[in-house]
Amino acid sequence: xxxRLTLPLVGAAAVLIxxxxxxxxxxxxxxxxxxxxxxxxxxxxSFPMGGSVDIPLKSFRVGPNVPVHDVTLSKSYYLQTTEVTxxxxxxxxxxxxxxxxxxxxxxxxxxxxxxxxRLNQKEHDFRYRLPTExxxxxxxRAGGQEPDLAPNVDDVAWWWGxxxxxxxxGGQKKPNAWGLYDMRGNVWEWVQDRYGPYSxxxxxxxxxxxxxxxxxxRGGSIGARDPTDMACSCRRHTKQTDEFTPRFAVIGLRxxxxx
Numbered sequence: 001x002x003x004r005l006t007l008p009l010v011g012a013a014a015v016l017i018x019x020x021x022x023x024x025x026x027x028x029x030x031x032x033x034x035x036x037x038x039x040x041x042x043x044x045x046s047f048p049m050g051g052s053v054d055i056p057l058k059s060f061r062v063g064p065n066v067p068v069h070d071v072t073l074s075k076s077y078y079l080q081t082t083e084v085t086x087x088x089x090x091x092x093x094x095x096x097x098x099x100x101x102x103x104x105x106x107x108x109x110x111x112x113x114x115x116x117x118r119l120n121q122k123e124h125d126f127r128y129r130l131p132t133e134x135x136x137x138x139x140x141r142a143g144g145q146e147p148d149l150a151p152n153v154d155d156v157a158w159w160w161g162x163x164x165x166x167x168x169x170g171g172q173k174k175p176n177a178w179g180l181y182d183m184r185g186n187v188w189e190w191v192q193d194r195y196g197p198y199s200x201x202x203x204x205x206x207x208x209x210x211x212x213x214x215x216x217x218r219g220g221s222i223g224a225r226d227p228t229d230m231a232c233s234c235r236r237h238t239k240q241t242d243e244f245t246p247r248f249a250v251i252g253l254r255x256x257x258x259x
Contacts, residue, residue: 027259033123035088039078039257040179046072047138050198051148051233065233070202071134078257079131079139082170082181083189084115092118102169105187105252109215109245112190112253130192131256134206136218140232142177150184153227157185163222184230187252188217195237213240221250
């Protein structure tokens with residue numbers, strides 16, 4: 001894995017550093033955009049994706065998280081430190097969304113894509129997107145520093161056992177080793193990929209199936225009654241009918257961005 005460099009916060013501008021007498025542009029370690037969305041840079045690396053945690057079927061379809069297989073992410077990417085809030089959702093100008101607590105919820109995969117589209121337009125950037133499933137799990141595990149199943153789920157996640165049946169503003173639970181909050185619990189998070197079974201073969205930068213009728217969401221939620229739903233390897237999916245996925249009360253999103 002590439003060594004993480006400690007650089008000063010300078011917004012989204014690239015940083016010039018000297019390596020072996022030559023200058024090289026490096027993206028900042030973190031930045032906050034004009035909508036108050038904070039991002040941290042995730043370095044390339046490899047990790048064992050999937051797990052052996054027995055995840056029971058609840059209200060959503062459970063995708064098998066086996067076999068465990070080696071995945072390499074060859075490029076760095078940014079990931080939002082918290083889930084998109086209702087205030088950010090409305091500031092970007094997307095209709096709909098929950099009228100209750102933050103983060104935003106009750107959104108379809110298509111609405112998540114519309115948010116990303118409008119965010120790119122308003123930021124004049126066009127590099128914001130949803131994370132891939134592999135990027136999401138790699139970040140949840142902090143490249144292998146975090147266990148698949150949290151030893152004490154109450155410390156890191158809002159779920160059925162402690163949430164009081166409502167979502168909570170991000171950043172109140174402990175972050176993972178890479179400074180990411182609520183990767184477990186609070187609201188499920190849409191990822192870019194379609195659902196498909198895993199292969200035992202090692203993969204580089206997997207993007208998921210190119211076709212298929214179901215979309216994936218990750219991370220557990222306040223509606224999860226079993227702590228295994230907060231496992232980093234837990235996969236949930238739902239049918240996509242006529243290019244539209246259903247809206248569920250506890251699904252939101254977390255944005256990624258290409259450096």
